[in-house]
Amino acid sequence: MTTMTADRPAAAAVPGGAVPGGAARPGQNFLTAPFAARTWREQGYLTLVLLLAPFAFTYAVFAVSFTAGIAVTVVGLFVAGAVVAGGRGWGGVYRGLARDLLDLDVAVPAPYVRPRGFWHTIGSLIGDATGWRALLFMFVTFPLAIAAFVTSITFLGTGLGGLTYWFWYRYLPEQVGADGAMHRGAQFGDAYFLDTPPRMALAALVGLLLLLCWPWVTRIFVLLFRVLTTALLSPTRASLRVAELERSRTGTVEDADARLRRIERDLHDGTQARLVAVAMQLGEAREHLAEGGDVAQATELVDTAHSSTKEALTELRELARGIHPPALDNGLGVALETLAARSALPVTVDVDPGVEADGRLTPALESIAYFTVAELVTNAAKHARASGVYVLVEATGGDASGSGSGSGPGSRSGGALRIRVRDDGRGGARVVAPDGSGLRSGLAGLAERVRSVDGTFDLSSPVGGPTVVTVTLPTTSPSGPA
Template sequence: MTAVTSDQQDAVPRPDDTPSGTAPDSPAPGVPGATGPAGTRRDPRVVDRHEPVAFLRAPFAGRTWRGYGFLWLALLLAPFAFAYTVFTVSFTAGIWVTVVGLVVSSALVLGGRGWGSMYRSMVRSMLGADVAAPSPYVRPRGFWRTLWGGLGDATGWRTLLFLFVTFPLAITGFVVSTAFLAVGLGATTHWFWSQFLPLQQTSDGSWHRGASFGTDWFVDTPVRQLGLVLVGMVFLWVWPHVTRAVTYLFRVLTVALLAPTLASLRVADLEESRGRTVEDGDAKLRRIERDLHDGTQARLVAVAMQLGEAKEQLASGSEPTDALALVDQAHASTKEALVELRELARGIHPPALDNGLAVALETLAARTPLPVTVDVDPAVEASGRLAPAVESIAYFCVAELVTNAVKHARASGVYVLVERQGTAPGGRGGRRDRARLRLRVRDDGQGGARVVQPGADGHRSGLAGLAERVRSVDGTFELSSPVGGPTVVTVLLPTDV
């Protein structure tokens, strides 16, 4: 790494890439595509609200019994759902040649969305998993478009596939779970209810009362009763995990077939983020126009008036001292206008970026009142210049985060890491991973930072604006800022846009 520091570099601690005691990879709220612990990517379509249950408490936990209730309800609904699916497919295939029949088939396919909503509600209330709903159906204009739009509704057909696949799963899962529960309860209470069983005679003529295994082996002695109780306890403690495994399969199928696809989520997210980026661009242009009109333009108008007045005084033969004073005022106003223009230009495109990202960050560190340490991976510069949009976003991300550390975090130093990732061969067929630029900005301030999404008044935090700008180029933005600090922000950007 090459180090680029401000004059007070020695005051900045050099933390490890992943600081201890924090969770730098926790996703920022409202930012899809964030990664979870150990780099595992979280599915943005589902949020698990369940807390882990200890093994010894599992048979008595409400989560276990809600899962078993889910299996009961799924079993009751499965025959009707399966019949609906079979009828929809067979009716559509048989009535395909008639227009009226296609109208009914279109309605049946769209009706699958209602089944999907019901199962998502069951999963949310009984399994503790919030599964995202797919985009609502938008009826196109025109009879034929409406007809084919309903018949081709992918969400409806995926729901019908879910109803078909879960029919055998509901029956098998319920039977297996109930068998474990029944065996466990029966074995642990056998010592009590076995006294009401009828007497049975063995081959040697003796009589016994109790559960029989084979023809001559009965559980009717204290030792055997105790052994059966122990076996029943094993079944009772295994039963929650069997139930949880079956309900987990239901949840996986619900996410896979009843939630929006990852591609559709990504498209919607990119459309939203790029729409907001366009809005931000328009707002910036309006701000520049306002600054030029109210500031620089007004100052240049004043300069023109001062020079015009000085010209009139010189033409009239007045004392040159008054004209010289006016020229001095115009000269000072011109210099102030130049400063304002430079500031506006720097906000649009920092001149330091003309010499590369490393030089721009070096300039930023030197101008910051807070000690800033920047480590730039030599591979970033060795691989050539980045795309201009990526360099600009990376620079403004670091600048905004450093500014936040100065104004709000009460930090004593900032550490910035810039490195290149994803250049090693990998994937199928020896393909190379997409190269990415990784930024990690850490300050030792008071923490508590969060991403504030736009509210009713349209106001949002600067971090939300950064997240939108990063997502506009298919990047990821991750924030970890526990109360008390430190604040760690990780940004991944594609090297080419």
């Protein structure tokens, strides 16, 4: 369906909640790795982390000891809380280093929001999980930074030194060996000096091997930093879920408010105006009859009022159908069959008999499923140049996870309702921003509505088609809520 050009991507990640990750890297040759820009950026990262480590470690230790020591006071808890929250700033510094030098794009945790109330504020500051996780990162990475830099720079320095030893050994001071002779060069033990061509060649060979191993030793330590950065400095699953629910709830409330305003406007400008006209026409007819006027004219006024009344009733039915389709009173399957019969395109509907078994579907879920299919079928008819639409509605098991945007419902005892709508149109469907009216129509509205009940929304629409939209909605198990 190539509609949906006026929608916001429903699959957009929650602000500050992107899943951490890094850019994919092609494999590097063992011989050229020491000269790769990536290797030197990683060595630069280890160097900068080492420079930050003593200050970060001191801050982390101070935060723990100060918080414990100041807990006997009340006002001091604000200062301790500010110190804990300051860990967020340190986390931002480390995320910036990882992004700039390691190409590791870690999502930013949700910003701190101060709650109302004195004790709530103190508790939120002292218990700021993001701040404490950053402090833990600073504490854990202190010994790792020292070990990583020392090991890495040892491989690099020794490798370069051994590879160039044949050149600079002559500037070393002479020493007396165990044999009583003077030797110039590096000494190992009492009598082993690197002052002969074979031994210098051996030093160069060892240096070359150390230099070739240096990028991979560096990479091992960088991998540990990447894991720790992703684990401790990114948003937790719980915080991502909370942010997603808050965003979904806000969008749902705004959507509902906009729809109510639209219904109010339609009633005011349409049905109400017709009913006012009917009242005026009936009043005029009554005056004609009361004054003994022309009965034919009064009858004409009544006929006009009668026609206006029927038009008003039609408008009211359309408005009511937009709120709750009467066909849903007989179940989702019947409602979808009725929708298919009224569609401008041939629509094939396949509904799993188990969908409506044992009261799995609540009225709200039926309504979301119905309007989802209705919107997608309308889009296919208006924009996709499709010759037909296939709708599949089926009940799934406990695993209701989906691959689409939005947060999946996860594993549920009652399973899920899966809706797949496929058309053979020209494809190229996408979700873009709304027009600013406040009403999320099209795919953005569908995705917001689906996420409001903890569902998933997935769109696959390559250019040339076909377009397949898969919606997964959590359902209710026969034994209770899912």
